[in-house]
Amino acid sequence: MYQYSKTISREIETDVLVVGAGSAGFGAAVAAARNGAKTLIIEKGSEMGGMATTGLVGPFMTCFDDDAKEQVVKGIFDELCLRMEEKGGAIHPSKVEGMTTYSSYYIKSHCHVTPFVSEVLAITMEEMLLESGAEILYQTNVIDVIAENRRIEKVVVAMKEGLATIKAKYVIDCTGDADIASEAGFEMTIGSEKDGVMQPTSLFFEVGNIDREAFVGELESKISRLGIPGANCWSWYIEEAKENGDWHLERNEIGNYEQPIKNRWKINATRIPYIDATKSKDITKALIEGRKQVQEVLSFMRKYVPGCENIELIQVASCLGVRETRRIAGEYSLTAEDILAQKHFEDAICTFAYAIDIHNSEGGGATFKQVNHYYNIPYRCLLPQKTKNLIVAGRSISGTSEAAASYRVIPCCIATGEAAGTAAAMALNENLTPAKIDAGKLQKQLIKQGAVIKDL
Structure with a gap:
């Protein structure tokens, strides 16, 4: 064991800190800034997009219901698709059917995928982020989290110019691996509940x-x-x-x-x-x-x-394609049974319909269960238990391994990110913990922003 101490004189302050500039982080930062919060997003790499850019993962999986009739992920996600299409870097999902070259001739859950060019995605995300008023810091690595009584006090980062601390009133963990929540001591699960094994990784x-x-x-x-x-x-x-x-x-x-x-x-x-x-x-x-x-x-x-x-x-791809790691133990844990039964949630914040897609570690195949039309994700899945100022978005929200096999894909990550950013700005304005905001008000604001929440 080696004990090391150092005085850090550089400190950055912001209202909302978003950690990770992948799809969830993008949605969270744009939403928080547009809703009036001083927002900073930090990213260990050199561009926006995460899996979809440095990981080359694509196309975006379907944003339509399982019947391929209604688009159920809109809001910031749809705006992103339209803006990329204007640049010639994407085809809007409404124009893409299944059983085509754009969907690799898959049909189940592959009607209305979104083909895109990763370089155009990174540029478009960056433009939308800067237009929102948010700030971004690339090449910024989290090395520690200072937390007390389930509140994130400061995040310690390594920048090119040295170590710094970031003090934020609210933090949104969009690392994909729940790195902030884990370092802060929040409870979580990793991999399959049965044996801890995670879905295989890939390199696009x-x-x-x-x-x-x-x-x-x-x-x-x-x-x-x-x-x-x-x-x-x-x-x-x-x-x-x-x-x-x-x-x-x-x-x-x-x-x-x-x-x-x-x-x-x-x-x-x-x-x-x-x-x-x-x-x-x-x-x-x-x-x-x-x-x-x-x-x-x-x-x-x-x-x-x-x-x-x-x-x-x-x-x-310059980074590994990861399907599964940690998931927080949240105020509610979404299950595959919830998804397949289309369970109603009073605090639903987004709607999704991609299949439960589990890649097998042996044998080369996958377990693929289609959902019943669509399902909703409750806001409580974004909240670590008894959190004071931390919200989580993306594939590490609270759910079982089987449920995460559906909500882990990019359109849903952007949607949960938009909900997290909107919630953080609302909590800031009302000086509340994330769990205390009015879910009904959050839903109304998300719908006003163009999001789809079915069965309210």
């Missing part, structure tokens, strides 16, 4: 120089000729590659998502199981393995997939 990558006519023509021919879902077309090639010793991955399909830019595709094919992404050693191991798997997938596509003979690697 982008490719170009595909002969689109040959590639798409072959896939669509197999779909039509064999009468199989689009995703299953890949198992046809993979089985042949396995027999020849050219495929060793624990995956039997390849997600290939065309982007709204000529001859550019996002590929989701790697799978690295049994990784605890709250540990640097595990993250390092997964990144190294992921990059090896990228090369194997590319070799496979060149050899076996028509139209991919001259495929070229454009880029590999």
